[in-house]
Amino acid sequence: MPWAELEAFLDTDRYIDRYGVPDAFHGHFSHEMSIRTHFGDSVVYPHILAHQRRAVKGGGNEYGASLLDVLARFRHAGATDARDKVFGLLGLCSDTLGIQSNYSLSIRDVYIDCSVKLIKHHGNLDLLCQGPWELLGNEGRNPELPSWCPDYAHAGESRILFAQRDIYASGPELPQVPFAILSSGALVLDGFAVDDIAVVRGPVGADTIPGPPFSPGVQTALLWMPDSLLREGIDQGHDDLASFLKYDNVPSRHCHTDNRLEEYWRTLTLDCMRMPSRRLREKELVTLRGVFQRWLVAPFDSYLTSFEDPGFTETKISFTGSGSGDFDPLHAAYHGWHFAVSRTGLYCMVPRVAKPGDHIAVLPGAKVPVLLRPRDAHSLTFEWVGACYVHGFMDGEALQPNNGIAKGRRYEIA
Structure with a gap:
């Protein structure tokens, strides 16, 4: 045809x-x-x-x-x-970035060279933080590649935070990302150490769900919720929440907003409206604070239409993941993200491959914080895990002096 x-x-x-x-x-x-x-x-x-x-x-x-x-x-x-996942496509590109077909090079060398040129050309780490190639957890991935380098022949299932580029700005924005590549293929950058992951709430299984009268989405939100927040609802007379208590030692700290519940639901939502995704605005935060305080006492599901709806303030919250409105508290969870708490009590949304002990870092050219995994307990070398959401560290807070948490350090990512 x-x-x-x-x-x-x-x-x-x-x-x-x-x-x-x-x-x-x-x-x-x-x-x-x-x-x-x-x-x-x-x-x-x-x-x-x-x-x-x-x-x-x-x-x-x-x-x-x-x-x-x-x-x-x-x-x-x-x-x-x-x-040829690189060389075979060069003829279709408006700019090949100086890459020339050279089949005397190994797959590893071709992919590292391509990735380095992309990082230098774009002046950021979007390729790693928001790229469509799955890194850790990609079963088909070439084991000879460094953990940070995409395998262009095996895309896997990437779960990026958002397609939009300008929602977050956690790391310093520079004309060029200052980095080095060692002979081993390790990526070396100077960044900021934020914290380590202490607790990860994984996928909710049927055997852990208390059951009616709570909908599945509400059950997920309550099963992930730290006990300290559940006890707020219990103290207000909702005894059914006791079935969701975990009796574990989730770290706690003084929060950014003086409202720990707000930090929790803003973390679940990635602090955003959708679609298209954008940050929550102050007038929406004012409304949602009251909505979630009422929801904690009566955490049941109902549809939310729009913030433009005059009856919005009377509307409860939908955890259905149906996309019926422009505010979906569990959108990230339905796309494979898990809730986590750091050792100092920071609330996070992390990739499904994250686990306790993973290190939170803010890197130059990275619009979002990233998770790195130490090679061993005493190693200064890390493996790339993926991008993450860390409430209170999405807008350059790690760069502020005397922030009380983040400290500058060098990272070698193997």
Whole structure:
């Protein structure tokens, strides 16, 4: 079938107008899950080719033909030689960043060189913090690669915080990220040590759920909730919350807002509205403080429509994950993120592969904090775990003098 007829059948232009073109941070059909579910690869792959044809014909500016965009767009495509997941796509890029095909190089050397050039070109660590390639936990990943380097031949399942680039600004924004690559392939940066993870609340299993009258989403929020917050509800007369007590020693500290419950629900929500994702505004925080205080006494589910709804202040909160409104407290949880508490009591949302002992760091060029895993108890070398949300450290607080927690240090990430 001629391409013109195929694109007419796919109605490519209309879909681009509606969903945009997939790039380094947006999947095909953007957030429209129904299309991906019902049609799957039979529609996705022809559209990928159609998008790339637009990029090539249009010079790449409008449709995204940067090296990072092209690598991401074709990350699930096959290649007989894994080096062609970089070399084989160079002809489609508007800028190859000086990469030249050289098959005398190993896969490891090709991928490290490509990643280094991308970091230098973009001047940030988005490739690692928000990239579409899964790092730790990727079963198909090449074991010869450093933990921080994407395996361009095995994308895995990346679970980025958000596609938007400007929601958070935890690390220093610099024209160039100051880093070094050792002969071992280790990435060396000077950053800020924030804390270590003490407790991770993993996925909620059926055997741990107390059951009715609480909906599954509410059960997750209560099972993750620290005992100190549950006791607030119990003290206000909601004795049913006692079934959610864990009787563990979750660290506590003086919080940023003088309201520990607020820190909890703002952590679950990643401090954001959706979709498109954006930070909560002060007028919304004022409303939600009252809503969540009432919810703790009567934590049941009902639909939330919109902050523009005049009856919003009378509306309870939906933990259904149905996307019925513009505020979904468990959106991150439904996408594989887990709640965690640091040793000093910071509330966090962390990747599913996180575990106690993982180290929270703020790095130059990283818009979000990251988790690093010490190689051993006494090692100064770390492995990359992934990006995370740490309440109170998403807007450059680690850079402020006398913040009481973060300390400057050097990281060697193997």
